[in-house]
Amino acid sequence: MSDQETTTTTTAGSGGLAGVTDGSIGGGPTTPTQLKKVKKQKVLLMGKSGSGKSSMRSIIFSNYLARDTRRLGATIDIDLSHVKFLGNLTLNLWDCGGQEAFMENYLSQQRAHVFSNVGVLIYIFDIESRDVERDLATYVNIILALVQYSREAQVFVLIHKMDLIPPTMREEVFVQRVALVRKKTAEAVAIFRKGSLSQSQQSQSSHLPQSHQQQSQPGATTSPTATLPQDLEIGMQLFATSIWDQSLYKAWASIIHDLVPNLAVIETQLASMGAAIDADEILLFERISFLVVSKWTSREGDNNPYGDRFERMSNILKSWKHTCSKFTGTPRNTEQFSEFEYKMGNHFSMFVTQFTANTYILVCMPPGEARFNSAKLNVAAVRPWFKFLDGPGSGTAVAGGGPVQSAYGTAGSNYQVTGS
Known part of the structure; x- marks a missing residue:
């Protein structure tokens, strides 16, 4: 010095x-x-098993070192914790196990329980995953459940373990993955709108007299769009992260920032x-x-x-x-x-x-x-x-x-x- x-x-x-x-x-x-009074936010932390969800949570909120996370085991079902942030914000953090059986359960039997009243969804993609298409299909199903029960929730997508990518290729790989995730998100919104349109048409048809139902056959005009989420937008941010550098703090600071009362x-x-x-x-x-x-x-x-x-x-x-x-x-x-x-x-x-x-x-x-x-x-x-x-x-x-x-x-x- x-x-x-x-x-x-x-x-x-x-x-x-x-x-x-x-x-x-x-x-x-x-x-x-x-x-403002004390604020509580339900935060879902989701992604396939082994993607690094519990590791990053332990580093940020439990003061683990990156090397200490190697001894963490797989999350079984949902690990629920209440994280007090400042004196007037409590994060109701749901660390959801990523095994296929758990994912299927979240999307079926526990669908309303898991995805209702969500303030933030943090979805983790493992950049070294060898089954990208399957990961994206699961992500689409989760976005569908989220917009069904918590349409106003913010979505943060973390492309994780970027330290495994050679430095000269990281930006290119990240940009490609961002484009793919945004495309799948748009597809999920389109699927939800299509399903809403179908349900709206069926609902209107069931409440019309028989003569009106006949007029609503092909060639007739109906206007169910007033009940559809035509302005549905997913507030989404994407980050490249690793537990071995400061990128993790950038992502989580952005997640927390808008939640602070x-x-x-x-x-x-x-x-x-x-x-x-x-x-x-x-x-x-x-x-x-x-x-x-x-x-x-x-x-x-x-x-x-x-x-x-x-x-x-x-x-x-x-x-x-x-x-x-x-x-x-x-x-x-x-x-x-x-x-x-x-x-x-x-x-x-x-x-x-x-x-x-x-x-x-x-x-x-x-x-x-x-x-x-x-x-x-x-x-x-x-x-x-x-x-x-x-x-x-x-x-x-x-x-x-x-x-x-x-x-x-x-x-x-x-x-x-x-x-x-």
């Missing part, structure tokens, strides 16, 4: 931000904003804080998984050429947490550090610190010791405006941000900065 590059870590229990208390600068929240409030607060402390970028991480909940980037930060830097930071900080666990002997799911600082000479400075009970925050900014120390003080000062992240009743939000007092200025002067 060069003389200009320094890293500082404060482990949990060592005091954190000494001498700074919540609300000690700028006072407390004054203008409450109506916040009060996201607009969080983004507004981060923007106000970022502008006030003159930061380049701010990332808000969930405490256990280190998935990016929200982010803010300045105009200068938008010039950063590394488009995958957010998921890279998730991966790096998760690895750092594992390292802390190894040397402290504490469980992986507990707090391993309270603060992390990194100063890269004249290039940039950054720090990661515990923010609320359920989050960590990363602040990246231009170099300068006064600017850096001011940002740390101000982040501590605005914690009361983000206590709503810990759940209902734990705090209120402030519309448009609150007053932030800055200790950064020329000749050590103090001045007041108000978030926009």
